[in-house]
Amino acid sequence: MNETTVIKEEELTLGQKVALSINWRNFWILLVMVGVGLIALIPYGLTLEGESLSLAILPVLLPQFIVQIMLYSALLWIGLRLSPMVGLELPLLTGKAEGKTWKIVLLAVALGLFVGIAMILLDGFVFAPRLEAELSMLEDFSGSITPPRWQGFLASFYGGIVEEVMMRLFLMTLIIWVGSRFNKEKKPSRLVIWFAILFAGLAFGLAHLPTAVVMGVPLTPLYILRTLVLNCAGLFYGWLYWKKGFESAMIAHFSTDIVVHVFGAMLLSLLG
Numbered sequence: 001m002n003e004t005t006v007i008k009e010e011e012l013t014l015g016q017k018v019a020l021s022i023n024w025r026n027f028w029i030l031l032v033m034v035g036v037g038l039i040a041l042i043p044y045g046l047t048l049e050g051e052s053l054s055l056a057i058l059p060v061l062l063p064q065f066i067v068q069i070m071l072y073s074a075l076l077w078i079g080l081r082l083s084p085m086v087g088l089e090l091p092l093l094t095g096k097a098e099g100k101t102w103k104i105v106l107l108a109v110a111l112g113l114f115v116g117i118a119m120i121l122l123d124g125f126v127f128a129p130r131l132e133a134e135l136s137m138l139e140d141f142s143g144s145i146t147p148p149r150w151q152g153f154l155a156s157f158y159g160g161i162v163e164e165v166m167m168r169l170f171l172m173t174l175i176i177w178v179g180s181r182f183n184k185e186k187k188p189s190r191l192v193i194w195f196a197i198l199f200a201g202l203a204f205g206l207a208h209l210p211t212a213v214v215m216g217v218p219l220t221p222l223y224i225l226r227t228l229v230l231n232c233a234g235l236f237y238g239w240l241y242w243k244k245g246f247e248s249a250m251i252a253h254f255s256t257d258i259v260v261h262v263f264g265a266m267l268l269s270l271l272g
Contacts, residue, residue, distance in 0.1 A: 021081050022077060022080040022081050023080060023093075023094065025093075026080060026090060026093045026094065027076055027077065027080055029093065030076055030080075030093075030161075030165065030169075031069070031072065031073060031076055033161045034069070034072045034076070034161055034162055034165055035065075035069060036157060036161070037157045037158040037159075037160070037161035037162040038065060038068055038069070038158065038162060039065070040154040040155065040157040040158055041154070041155050041157075041158035041162070042061065043147075043150075043151045043154060044147050044151040044152065044154060044155035044158075045155075047145060047147040047148075047151055048145055048147065048211065048214050048215050049214055050145070072162070072165060072166075075165060075166060075169070075170040076165060076169070076170075078170055078173075078174060079165065079169035079170045079173050079174075080169070082173050082174060082176075082177040083169065083173050083246070085177060085180075086173065086176045086177050086180050086187075086188050087187070087188070088173055088176070088241065088242065088245075088246070089245045089246070090245055090246045090247060091104065091244075091245040091247070092104065092245065092247040093247065097245075104244050104245065104247070104248055105248075105251060107240075107244065107248065108240060108244065108247075108248040108249075108250075108251035108252040108255070109251060109252070109255045111236055111240065111252050111255075112251065112252035112253065112254065112255025112256040112258075112259075113255050113256070113259055115233045115236055115252070115256045116233075116255065116256040116257070116258070116259025116260050116263075116264075117259060119230050119233065119256070119259075119260055119264075120259065120260060120263075120264050122229070122230065123226070123230060127222070127225075127226040127229075127230070130222060131220075131222055131223060131226060134220060134222055135217070135218070135220075145215055146265060147261075147265075148265070149261070149262050149265045149266060152257075152260075152261025152262050152265050153258065153261065153262050155257065155261055156254050156257035156258050156261055156262070157254065159253050159254065159256075159257040160250050160251065160253040160254025160255075160257060161250060161254075163204070163207075163253065164237065164246070164249050164250045164253050167200045167203060167204045167207075167234060167237075168200060168237060168238060168241045168246060168249050169241075169246055171196075171199075171200045171203060172196045172197060172199075172200040172238055172241065173196075175192075175195065175196035175199055175200070176188045176192055176193055176196045179192030179193075179195065179196065180192060193242055196238070197235055197238035197239060197242065198235065198238075200234060200238055201231070201232060201234035201235040201238055202228070202234075204231055204233075204234035205227055205228040205230075205231035205232070205234065206227075206228070208227050208231055209224065209227055212227070233253075233256055236252060237249040237252055237253050240252055
């Protein structure tokens with residue numbers, strides 16, 4: 001008869017504790033997805049910078065890609081390590097959806113589409129006319145670049161995967177975990193969770209401002225306000241992560257980006 005050896009946690013080495021601390025299957029799945037998202041963004045990013053994709057730029061892109069993969073490996077490890085400790089889940093990847101997979105997916109898609117349509121309407125009727133009038137008065141601004149729809153489609157994978165890993169799985173989770181340390185029961189309160197959702201949402205909006213600089217758009221108060229208001233979408237993704245799991249936030253974000261970068265770009269081309 002075989003005897004089962006029970007190893008106490010305090011008897012494990014540091015390396016063994018690290019190895020057992022997260023679901024490595026989910027880690028590798030998400031890391032591959034991050035890699036796909038980073039590659040998918042390349043055509044969109046090059047267009048914004050006025051460059052074109054060619055073999056000549058591969059020696060420049062490859063080292064950047066390797067550094068980014070190393071960075072996101074660390075962010076993924078932290079997010080996957082801390083999320084179970086504060087009650088945040090990945091139900092689709094871990095098999096905890098319990099027959100509710102399609103309900104989770106449909107809710108995320110519906111909310112993502114709703115947010116995308118709301119962003120287009122809000123921008124088209126509130127911000128765009130005022131911003132266009134403001135920027136037309138600037139002599140050194142010749143207009144921004146609008147990447148083609150196929151590039152916007154590819155870039156949507158970056159938004160739905162990479163940005164969610166950074167803003168929700170890592171940042172939001174980390175804030176909730178830190179906040180829970182101040183609770184006697186080591187459990188996050190609703191106040192801490194909402195603070196994390198709001199903070200990650202604000203960071204999500206601010207993170208879009210460097211793109212405007214690359215596009216040559218002046219960071220006027222109106223443009224900054226527009227960027228922050230439109231990217232309040234991050235609050236919905238944070239709420240989904242909390243209530244329905246991380247995959248819901250990814251799906252919703254991807255759906256929103258499809259509406260904005262594909263159908264929104266199509267609408268702009270028709271109006272232009």
